[in-house]
Amino acid sequence: MASTTDSAHPKLQSSVKLPVLEREKLILSGRSYHWITERICGVVENRQPFLWWLLFLPSALIAMIGVGGGLTYLVSTGVGVWGMSNRVFWGFDITNFVFWIGIGHAGTLISAVLFLTRQNWRTSINRAAEAMTIFAVICAGIFPAFHVGRVWFAWFLAPIPNANAIWQNFKSPLLWDVFAVSTYFTISLIFWYLGMVPDLATIRDRCKPGLRKWAYGIFALGWRGGNRQWSHYEMAYLLLAALSTPLVLSVHSVVSFDFATSVVPGWHTTIFPPYFVAGAIFGGFAMVLTIMIPARFIYGLQDLITMKHIDNMAKIILLTGTIVGYAYLMELFVAFYSGAIYEMDAFKYRIAGPYWWAYAAMMSCNVLSPQVFWFKACRENLWVIMIVAMCVNVGMWFERFVIIVTTLARMFLPGDWKTYSPSAVELMTFVGTIGLFLALFMMFLRFLPCINIAEVKWTKLESDPHFDDIEEHPDPGVVKIPAYQHELVETKS
Amino acid sequence: MxxxxxxxxxxxxxxxxxxxxxxxxxxxxxxxxxxxxxxxxxxxxxxxxxxxxxRSILPWFVFCGGCAGLATAFALAYVTQVEIYPTIVQAKPANIFTVPAFFPIMFELTILFSGFATLFGLLGLIQLPxxxxxxxxxxxxxxxxxxxxxxxxxxxxxxxxxxxxxxxxxxxxxxxxxxxxxxx
Structure with a gap:
């Protein structure tokens, strides 16, 4: 835009100074490079605060009992303990699968989409959000893997013929799902790890010689931070961001195909892929806030994860929450407009049937609660943000419950009609995955740099190679990157 | 000394x-x-x-990786579903016209192979580890x-x-x- 007007009206441009808006700083208190290194590496190097143990030990215990114990019991007894003897065989397990996989999407959105759109505020939160993605996908993977029944036959999912020389059905959305989720996990892991290599090198260089230095050294791959490395590295990062962006959209679209390609009333809709993707980003951002606000407080990272970051995330929650609300209403409208009695009945049953409370929880948590973020005061109050984030976490879980359970409980044959309630083992495994997720996240805080050190340093103004000689690069009248340029001049004077 | x-x-x-x-x-x-x-x-x-x-030559590695992924996925799906083990499921045909049903996997493997090409191409170019x-x-x-x-x-x-x-x-x-x- 700027360049086209530049060439068209050079004279006009030189006489017009564009007004520049103030932009909030991404790093407060003018912290130095060394301070940033010290503070982020300090999280890994210092003794963990008491609060860390207080969160880690119960989470780890819950994970061991819930996931470890629950799955051992399931494998040794049979999938019947997950209540799969009735027609709502997708009940809790697939609800949890979709819930967890959705959580992961915000991490990829922050790391990839915000990178491509040059949203520099992502740098303070992307590492933790990507870690969240990895752990959420691990939690998600547990459910379908064990849901298939005899888990030792899970290799049937891989594209190799089984003992009867039968190949997988490549036309099935369930197989697409296997490919989508495993690709998503692999690419997220590569992205997360590659992004961490320079920071692992930072920790390596701070360690005293010994086992720790050796271990961080191995994972830092011998990184030296030379520009001949950075040059390729930045290209790799850009490419991975460009690969992850369509990937993240595809993953939840494919998950939604599991439902949308069936002919079941309430599932067979074209709105599902965008609706699922928006919901995933929505729920994921809520989870990022849920874990980042306490972490920021515990480790004193307020100068790096500022209220500006939180404000931006609250706005994204408001936006995606509103998209989700639109999708809910559009689903109802299409059901009405289709004139199909089965479709209409499915939605009547959702709203006013025995699961009305789940539908009400979904609507109020996902559509109504984020609306408070229209007000600046609410986006600045951490308690309000935490409450809304918790509501959204709950609401997004109920959304999947509503979609899956209310539909399966009223299939075409009245003989199949059941009122679903989860079995104890199902509940236990779900609670266990929450513990697993938190325990893994606490381990991440303990052993790995939780903020992208190199990128945060890069957002400082003096990181610009023209910081010292801003006067030698005079403003030709058009302010090319208005807010940024303005900041540079202001800091200098 | x-x-x-x-x-x-x-x-x-x-x-x-x-x-x-x-x-x-x-x-x-x-x-x-x-x-x-x-x-x-x-x-x-x-x-x-x-x-x-x-400018880094990494994008060429990734392009090749992506093409390899696409070809692999197409070959895997087509050969198994049409040649070796033709199955008619949900009335979807077992011939060339069934290809649209392979698109999701073709897409995923394109991304997967590109990702690996990025990782290993980068490590080769920066001569690490x-x-x-x-x-x-x-x-x-x-x-x-x-x-x-x-x-x-x-x-x-x-x-x-x-x-x-x-x-x-x-x-x-x-x-x-x-x-x-x-x-x-």
Missing amino acids: STTRKRVYGYLAEFSSASTLYKAAEQIRDAGFQKWDCYSPYPIHGLDGAMGLK RLNHPLFASKQFHRATDDGFFIAIEARDPKFSPQGTRDLLENIGGKQIELVEEED
Whole structure:
């Protein structure tokens, strides 16, 4: 835009100074490079605060009992303990699968989409959000893997013929799902790890010689931070961001195909892929806030994860929450407009049937609660943000419950009609995955740099190679990157 | 008396900021050096130009990886579903017209193979992992991952001379100039 007007009206441009808006700083208190290194590496190097143990030990215990114990019991007894003897065989397990996989999407959105759109505020939160993605996908993977029944036959999912020389059905959305989720996990892991290599090198260089230095050294791959490395590295990062962006959209679209390609009333809709993707980003951002606000407080990272970051995330929650609300209403409208009695009945049953409370929880948590973020005061109050984030976490879980359970409980044959309630083992495994997720996240805080050190340093103004000689690069009248340029001049004077 | 032979790696000089590093890089580039590098705690944008580096060739690796992924997925799905084990499921045909149902997997494998090509292509281009590097012998080099900006000029560069290179680094603002040696 700027360049086209530049060439068209050079004279006009030189006489017009564009007004520049103030932009909030991404790093407060003018912290130095060394301070940033010290503070982020300090999280890994210092003794963990008491609060860390207080969160880690119960989470780890819950994970061991819930996931470890629950799955051992399931494998040794049979999938019947997950209540799969009735027609709502997708009940809790697939609800949890979709819930967890959705959580992961915000991490990829922050790391990839915000990178491509040059949203520099992502740098303070992307590492933790990507870690969240990895752990959420691990939690998600547990459910379908064990849901298939005899888990030792899970290799049937891989594209190799089984003992009867039968190949997988490549036309099935369930197989697409296997490919989508495993690709998503692999690419997220590569992205997360590659992004961490320079920071692992930072920790390596701070360690005293010994086992720790050796271990961080191995994972830092011998990184030296030379520009001949950075040059390729930045290209790799850009490419991975460009690969992850369509990937993240595809993953939840494919998950939604599991439902949308069936002919079941309430599932067979074209709105599902965008609706699922928006919901995933929505729920994921809520989870990022849920874990980042306490972490920021515990480790004193307020100068790096500022209220500006939180404000931006609250706005994204408001936006995606509103998209989700639109999708809910559009689903109802299409059901009405289709004139199909089965479709209409499915939605009547959702709203006013025995699961009305789940539908009400979904609507109020996902559509109504984020609306408070229209007000600046609410986006600045951490308690309000935490409450809304918790509501959204709950609401997004109920959304999947509503979609899956209310539909399966009223299939075409009245003989199949059941009122679903989860079995104890199902509940236990779900609670266990929450513990697993938190325990893994606490381990991440303990052993790995939780903020992208190199990128945060890069957002400082003096990181610009023209910081010292801003006067030698005079403003030709058009302010090319208005807010940024303005900041540079202001800091200098 | 030590009997260890040492080989000179080159000079390492510290610079005070990204700006001075940038200007120094332009001068070393213009002096015609080839085997040298700038070290910084974060990527400095524009330094590629100041060092005279070309655009990374990594995208070509990734393009090839993506094509390989696409071809693999198509072959896997087509050969198994149409040739080896034709199955008619949900009235979807077992011939070439069933290809749209393969698109999701073709897409996913394209991304997967591209991702691996990015990872391994990058490691090949930056010649990592490696267990050690002569520069790690320097006492100040650890600051390159914290808050230090360095330039290292290698002794194997044809333009390198023990005194001339040192003077050059001094003239363009290099501090703490150090001769880095590696054990042979």
